Amino acid sequence: MHTLVSMIRGINVAGSRPLKMDRLKALLEDLGLLRVRTYLQSGNAVFDSASPDAGLHSLAIERRILRDYGYEVAVATKTSKSMSAAAVANPFLRRPELDPAFLHATFLIGLGAARSLEGPGLPLARGEEAVLRGDVVYLYCPNGYGVTKMNNSFLERRLSARATTRNWRTVTALERMARGEPP
Numbered sequence: 001m002h003t004l005v006s007m008i009r010g011i012n013v014a015g016s017r018p019l020k021m022d023r024l025k026a027l028l029e030d031l032g033l034l035r036v037r038t039y040l041q042s043g044n045a046v047f048d049s050a051s052p053d054a055g056l057h058s059l060a061i062e063r064r065i066l067r068d069y070g071y072e073v074a075v076a077t078k079t080s081k082s083m084s085a086a087a088v089a090n091p092f093l094r095r096p097e098l099d100p101a102f103l104h105a106t107f108l109i110g111l112g113a114a115r116s117l118e119g120p121g122l123p124l125a126r127g128e129e130a131v132l133r134g135d136v137v138y139l140y141c142p143n144g145y146g147v148t149k150m151n152n153s154f155l156e157r158r159l160s161a162r163a164t165t166r167n168w169r170t171v172t173a174l175e176r177m178a179r180g181e182p183p
Contacts, residue, residue, distance in 0.1 A: 002080070004048075004079055004178070005080070005178050006028075006047070019071070039173055058077040058109065075164075076108070086171070103139070104138075105137070105171045108155070109162040111135050125143055152165055
């Protein structure tokens with residue numbers, strides 16, 4: 001059995017496109033996933049499956065939400081191991097002067113050929129930083145994620161991928177849940 005984490009972009013945002021977590025849990029169980037646990041009201045789920053294929057799970061969840069609710073969503077799914085690797089790879093954690101309350105991780109879905117944040121055109125405000133490692137963009141947004149221009153829409157255009165972002169507290173809670181610990 002394999003433990004995976006799914007993060008859904010596009011539900012329960014500012015009161016639009018509602019999908020209660022008990023219904024999400026039932027939807028995931030209907031897909032044959034086991035020990036489904038949700039976290040917060042923003043489309044985060046941890047579950048077990050016989051298949052470790054994260055892409056297959058993302059696609060199945062996206063299709064089921066579209067079929068059942070009519071919402072086109074993006075789903076980033078990571079194995080427990082890859083979620084732990086993503087948590088450890090955050091380059092900002094080695095800088096104690098940075099406040100972890102302003103750390104975020106953007107999970108890229110279907111990363112295309114454009115695999116770089118190097119070069120001109122990054123809309124970084126004063127103090128902001130962004131680092132791409134694999135299929136995760138680590139963000140430090142000291143002015144708040146709500147005002148940064150380094151958001152999902154920008155990163156999707158720049159990197160030819162779909163994206164969903166989580167604050168660092170949520171990332172670490174999901175990683176702990178995937179390891180079988182409480183959030």
